[in-house]
Amino acid sequence: MATPTTALSSSLVFLALAHATLLAAALPDPVDFLSLQAIRKSLRDAPGSNFFASWDFTSDPCGFPGVLCDSSSPYRRVVSLSLGDPRASAPGLTGRLHPAIGNLSSLAELAIVPGRVFGRIPQSLYRLRKLRFLGLGRNFLSGGIPADLGLLRNLRTLDLSYNRLPATEGGRIVALSGPVPPFLSRTLTRIDLKHNELSGPIPPAYLPPSLQYLSLSWNRLSGPVDRLLNRLSRLNYLDLSMNRFAGPIPGRVFGYPITTLQLQRNAFSGPVRPAGQVAIPTVDLSYNRLSGEIPPEFSTVRGLYLNDNRFTGQVPGSFVDRLLGSGIRVLYLQHNFLTGIKINPTAEIPATSSLCLQYNCMVPPVQSRCPSTAGRRKARPTWQCRSSGSVGGK
Numbered sequence: 001m002a003t004p005t006t007a008l009s010s011s012l013v014f015l016a017l018a019h020a021t022l023l024a025a026a027l028p029d030p031v032d033f034l035s036l037q038a039i040r041k042s043l044r045d046a047p048g049s050n051f052f053a054s055w056d057f058t059s060d061p062c063g064f065p066g067v068l069c070d071s072s073s074p075y076r077r078v079v080s081l082s083l084g085d086p087r088a089s090a091p092g093l094t095g096r097l098h099p100a101i102g103n104l105s106s107l108a109e110l111a112i113v114p115g116r117v118f119g120r121i122p123q124s125l126y127r128l129r130k131l132r133f134l135g136l137g138r139n140f141l142s143g144g145i146p147a148d149l150g151l152l153r154n155l156r157t158l159d160l161s162y163n164r165l166p167a168t169e170g171g172r173i174v175a176l177s178g179p180v181p182p183f184l185s186r187t188l189t190r191i192d193l194k195h196n197e198l199s200g201p202i203p204p205a206y207l208p209p210s211l212q213y214l215s216l217s218w219n220r221l222s223g224p225v226d227r228l229l230n231r232l233s234r235l236n237y238l239d240l241s242m243n244r245f246a247g248p249i250p251g252r253v254f255g256y257p258i259t260t261l262q263l264q265r266n267a268f269s270g271p272v273r274p275a276g277q278v279a280i281p282t283v284d285l286s287y288n289r290l291s292g293e294i295p296p297e298f299s300t301v302r303g304l305y306l307n308d309n310r311f312t313g314q315v316p317g318s319f320v321d322r323l324l325g326s327g328i329r330v331l332y333l334q335h336n337f338l339t340g341i342k343i344n345p346t347a348e349i350p351a352t353s354s355l356c357l358q359y360n361c362m363v364p365p366v367q368s369r370c371p372s373t374a375g376r377r378k379a380r381p382t383w384q385c386r387s388s389g390s391v392g393g394k
Contacts, residue, residue, distance in 0.1 A: 028062055029075040031103050036061050036078070038100035043083065046091040046116055051084050070106070077106035079130075084113030092139075093117055102127040108154075114138030114162075121160075126151045137161040137192065145193075150181035150206075157190040161215065165196040179221055182206040194218050194239065204228040213237040217262065226250040241265055241284070249285070251275040254297070264288070264305065274298070285309065286332065294319075294338075299328070307332040307356065307374075315341035326350045334358040334374040337385060341365065361385035 027033070037057060045052050055064050061078075062069035068080035081104065084093045092115020101110065102124025108131060118140040125131070126148030134149075137159045144166035149158070166179075179198035180191075182205065190213040198216075201223025207214070211232050217239045224247030225240065232238075238253070239262040246267040253261065254274040260282040271292030272285070282303035291310040298304055299318035315333065320343045322328045329352060338360040345365045349355050356370035363379050 027060060027075065028069055029073075029077050029106075031105075032069075032075075032078045033057075033061060035098075035100040035103040036064075036067070038098045039081075039083075042098035043093050043095035043117065046094045048091040049085055049093065049115075051090075051093065078104045079106050080109040081107060082109070082111045082113070084115055086113055091115065096120075097122050097136075097141075099124040101125065104128065105130070107131055109133040111135040112139060116140055118142065120144075121146055121149075123148060125149060128152065130154055132187075133157045135159040137163070139163055141165060145180055145198075147181040150183045150185075152183075153185050154187060155183070155185045156187050158188065159190070159192040160196065161192045162195040165193070165198060179219070180206055183208050186210055189213065191215070202228060204231055207232065209234065211235060215239045216243065218242040220244055222246065222267075224248070229253050238262065249290075254278045254280065254283070256280070260284070294333075302328060303330040304328065305330065305332045306336070308335040311336040311338060312361075313339060317342055323349065323353055323355060326352055328353060330354050332356045332371070333360070334370060335360075337361050337380070339385075 040052060040055055051065060061067055062076050066082040067078060069076040070079050084090065090113065092113050094116040096119040097117060099122040101122055105127065107128050110131060111133065112135070114137065116139065120143035121136065121141055123146045125146065129152065131152050132154050133156065135157065138161065141160070141163040142165060145160065179200050180193070180202060186208055188208050188210055191207070191211060192213070192215045194215045194217040196219050199220035199222065202221060204227040207228065209231050212234050214232065214235060214237065220243065222244040225245050226248050229250050230252055233256070235256050236258050238256065238258055241262045241264045243266050246269065248270045249263060249268050249272055251273045252275055255276060258280055261280050262284050264284040265287040267289055268285070269289040269291065272290055272295055274295055274297040277297050277300050280301060283298065283301045284305040286305040287308040289310060291312065293313040294306060294311050294316060296316040296318050299316060299322050315338060319328065319331065320341065323331055324347060331354065334356045335358070340362050341357065343365055347366055349366065349368055355368040356374055357364040357368060358370050358374040359377055359380055361380055
């Protein structure tokens with residue numbers, strides 16, 4: 001028979017164990033705790049920011065701004081980490097990303113708000129096998145995209161835009177096997193790498209067919225894209241502008257369910273052959289090396305930019321009908337080698353539409369509004385038109 005003293009001792013032991021269990025459940029995993037400390041030491045608030053002001057490790061880190069934990073295990077695990085004040089006017093953070101981020105093994109979302117975070121993207125991120133969202137855009141990251149990022153099979157969104165990838169380190173070019181790694185994820189739907197310093201070709205098999213959003217603009221990427229784009233049939237957003245891509249534009253891309261096709265300022269060449277009538281509202285193929293006649297399938301496009309190419313022949317009559325009926329709002333054909341357009345010289349272009357025919361192998365038959373970049377010369381010199389656009393120069 002238990003004595004009152006024995007019963008009291010048993011109750012105290014039970015309460016102590018219960019308190020320890022509750023305390024453990026309230027704290028993050030010890031590895032996550034140490035990782036958060038390391039991340040905090042490698043980053044700091046930029047002047048004017050106070051994001052880290054309440055990161056006091058004498059309290060529960062799961063309550064820190066930007067830290068989200070779950071409670072599905074005895075110790076709480078960090079599942080989401082958003083570093084920096086998310087307000088648009090906030091100055092962001094500075095410093096480097098600590099490799100300890102790779103120890104947050106339950107992390108599903110990692111984001112850094114725009115700021116001045118610099119240095120390399122940690123190779124250790126490949127250990128985050130549950131990572132679905134990685135957003136590190138609008139900072140100063142350099143050194144290339146780690147090849148092992150492609151091993152993240154659950155990744156759905158990758159945003160590394162507006163950085164300095166790959167850039168230089170210590171005055172030397174960082175050696176890379178390619179501008180992007182091959183991605184194994186079959187759930188990856190969004191890649192945004194615009195405004196970096198990526199260069200070289202992208203092998204077709206490196207990007208998964210699951211992609212719906214692809215932005216690679218303002219880089220130095222090169223090589224053909226016909227095989228690459230033919231694989232990405234689910235795209236609803238595509239921007240490859242401001243690069244050095246070359247070769248033909250696959251006709252299939254003009255049938256993708258996108259609102260704006262941005263392929264301008266590259267080195268695409270050859271004739272353009274849409275697979276059918278083009279339903280994309282805005283198509284920009286300007287500043288390339290495209291040749292041949294203008295496809296009549298483009299007459300259904302509301303904003304069409306074909307200027308600064310090497311197109312030849314007559315402008316299709318369907319374009320004139322659509323333009324005069326306000327079906328086409330922008331038709332920029334300047335700086336090509338076009339030889340004519342069947343339009344009545346007395347025709348009035350609707351005030352809501354813009355037509356530019358400057359600097360072709362004809363004198364524009366109607367007055368039209370052109371951008372300032374079209375120049376003042378109405379037609380090309382005769383010698384440039386003798387070879388129907390095969391002569392270099394624009």
